[in-house]
Amino acid sequence: MRPCHAVVVGAGIGGLTAAVALHRRGWRVTVCERAPEPPTTGAGIGLAPNALRALDAIGLDAAHAVGSAVPATMGLRRWDGTWLVREATTDMAARYGMPPIAIARPAFTAALAAALPPAALRYGTAVTGVDDAEGRPVVRTAAGPDLPADLVVAADGIHSPLRRTFFPTHPGLHYIGETAWRCLVEAPELEVTATSETWGRGERVGITPLSDGRLYLYATAVVPAGTRWADPRAELRRRFGSWHDPIPALLERVGRLDAADVLHNDLHDLAAPLPALHHGRIAWLGDAAHAMAPNLGQGGCQAIEDAVVLAHLLPAADTPDTVADRIPTALAAYTAARRARTDAVRVRARRVGRLGAVRNPLAAAARDLAVRATPNRLARRGLDDLFTGFRLPGR
Missing domain, CATH: 3.30.9.30 (D-Amino Acid Oxidase; Chain A, domain 2)
Known part of the structure; x- marks a missing residue:
């Protein structure tokens, strides 16, 4: 019996996490990335406790894989250096069971890639489209060959061509x-x-x-x-x-x-939520599914959650003759599990950004005063649903 095959479009954090999670469920995975090679430059990423718990659920210890930096304190300041809110990281670790960590994105993507069979990664492979009309998708690539699949994971980024193709009436980015x-x-x-x-x-x-x-x-x-x-x-x-x-x-x-x-x-963020996070046997995750402003540091974290929940809901691939029949139900459950949470985070990130973007001097002064006057215990409550909200369905 052949193992079920998932084609992941995009080798960013969400796509690679999905590939690792599915690989560990017994799926054969192929990751198509249009870039010619893995990134060597880029930015950092903060992994909040919710993302770390999701990674732990698939047996991946990010801190062990690439090291971690745990700052002494975290907080918000005025341009002159005055702290508006500050908290010791040890207090956050006590509240959430672990501290957030920060790592370079290239190092993290390299660690994820190292958890996959080398043959699973295809750099320099641009996906030109997906034919999902016959029940078993076929992924079209610029250089060929086409890739038949049981599942396609659309992790093709904020400008997702697959999102535009399969949700043509969606308003797109904002x-x-x-x-x-x-x-x-x-x-x-x-x-x-x-x-x-x-x-x-x-x-x-x-x-x-x-x-x-x-x-x-x-x-x-x-x-x-x-x-x-x-x-x-x-x-x-x-x-x-x-x-x-x-x-x-x-x-x-x-x-x-x-x-x-x-x-x-x-x-940019997504102007409105997608009507569903799946279509046929294609599942969207990360920025392709719910692009959000970076103001909460949750874009990558939510992509990781998506990937782990998706793999958890899909059946293990050790009985492929029955697995294929169960994929549509699993994808519907994925939309049900992830759509409301990710859209709530998207909306909240936009609202926080509006506070940081205030330009009027009086309004900015009032904002800073209000933030500084807010007790830490109330500020913590605002993080609780983010940092403790990750759950595997059925657990």
Whole structure:
């Protein structure tokens, strides 16, 4: 008997997690990625307790695989350095059973890829479409050959061509009004031990220590969509060079990077939820399914949850003659399990972003005062549903 075959479109965090989870359920997996090789540059990612629990459910210890950075404190600051809210990471670990960790995305995707058979990964393989009309999908690739599958996992990113094909009336993406810069910086002498986000007026800067000793630096600004600068490094220094330490010192190091090492993207989320997270024998996950603003740090975490829940609901592939018949029911259960949670996180991330994007001086001052006056215990409650909300259906 042949093992059931899943074709995963996209080798990002969600796609690779799905491939690992299905592989460990006995499925044969093929991951098609249009990029010619794995990424070597990029940004960092924070893995919150909900994502770490999901990874643990498939036997993958992210901290063991790539190391982890656990900051002493996490919090929110004003542009002048005043803390608006701050909490010791040990307190968060006590509340949620584990602390969040931060790692470089390339290292994490490499760890996920290492958990797959080498033949499962096909870089430089662009998917041009999926024929799902006959019950067993066929994945079309630019270079060939076509790939028959029992299941297709659409993890093809925020601009998902498969989403546009199978949900043609969906409104697509919504520009949230901000552009973002992201990069990784070497600055061990600065001894940064806190993960922080700093709010100004329509501008933000985030600093996260990573497991490899580098710092993940990101910044956002409210600008019209498509705004670009000849030198993004100079623009960062112009906008944020007078903000609190260690931001000026980090920006000085950003100036030494190649321009290509500073990622610059406008921020979008999905304008509305998809009517379902599946169609036929295709399942969408991550940004392809519910692109969200990065304001809660949950985009990658929700993609991981998606992947683990999807694999859990699909039958193990040791009896393929009956597995194929059970896939449609499993995908319907996947939509039921994930659609409401992911859309609630998407909406909440957009709302938080609106607070950070306030530009009016009086409104920004009132916002900062309100955040600072909010007791920590109330702020923690706002994280509870995010960090403890992961559940495997039936458990």
